[in-house]
Amino acid sequence: MPVKKRRIKLEDIARKLNISIATVSRALDKNPRVKISTREKVFKMAQSMGYMPNQIAKSLSSGKTNIIGVIIPRYDEPFFIEVCRGIDDYAREHNYKILISSSRNSFEFERDNLIAFERGLVDGIILSPTHETEMFAHIRSVIKKGIPVVLFDNIREEVQGADHVLIDDDKASFNGVEFLIKKGKKNIAFIGGIIEKKVFQDRYKGYLDAMKKYNIPIREELILHCESLDREFEDAEIQNFFKNIPIKPDAVFTCTDNYGLLSMKTLLKSGYKIPEEVSVIGFGDLGLGEVYVPSMTCIAQPTYAMGQKAAELLIEQFNEQNETHLKKVIKLNTELVLRDST
Structure with a gap:
């Protein structure tokens, strides 16, 4: 042996x-x-x-590990994969490595991961809060101990001392729905994610604001807030939604690429012609919409750039001389990418 x-x-x-x-x-x-x-x-x-060399021992003497901790809600979401790629590329250019941990969409796991990183494994933390995260005391506690923090994406409330990187979800959604309305669409279905999540709340608000601006009736039967966090069950929810929908939609605005592609699959199987009878818009533009047939119009969010900017802001904090960090809030622009589905 x-x-x-x-x-x-x-x-x-x-x-x-x-x-x-x-x-x-x-x-x-x-x-x-x-x-x-x-x-x-x-x-x-x-x-x-x-x-x-024992990296932990070296970090104890130098006070640095040259490692950035990244906490994301899930590993299997293309959005988070692309953000992490942006973080990693920028970090490596500046001689840092990243350590990724998933909160599994659980506030408890998010807090546990934060505590583990706080104990000296990393120099700073980049975090996307879960939809369960309603209180931010655990993040404020880390900041008070002198550990730099950057938050991105699903930020329910501003946290002093932490930089924020996000997009204007409300405005992006409004622009997408407005585009459909200007094409003459009136029965516009909305498919969003779990309503407790801030980004989905904002995208829903953008939909409502656009419909109200153009005096188009908002019909509850055309609105779906998916409750599942599993893709298999999301597919079932969307199939069931279109199977039982009492009004034939002439457009569908969805809050993720996945919802858009699942909607297109279900609509095509049900005999709808896209875009002749119904237009579909996704949100994210993370690659699949371009290769699907028909290709899907998307609101493209700068996902990779979001990761790069988060890493940039964190490394800037490492190099600050001031004891009190003045929070920065960065809002990145989106773009409506037109394809065959509209």
């Missing part, structure tokens, strides 16, 4: 070279107090023995 190899420590190198542990540590840190010849011997011995 193979014997588990023990991790090589500084004292093992010191014993081999018959020098002090302090000298080995200084040599590996390229301290000029150690002669170049001794440093070379230490580096050569460390390499031959397979020594790996």
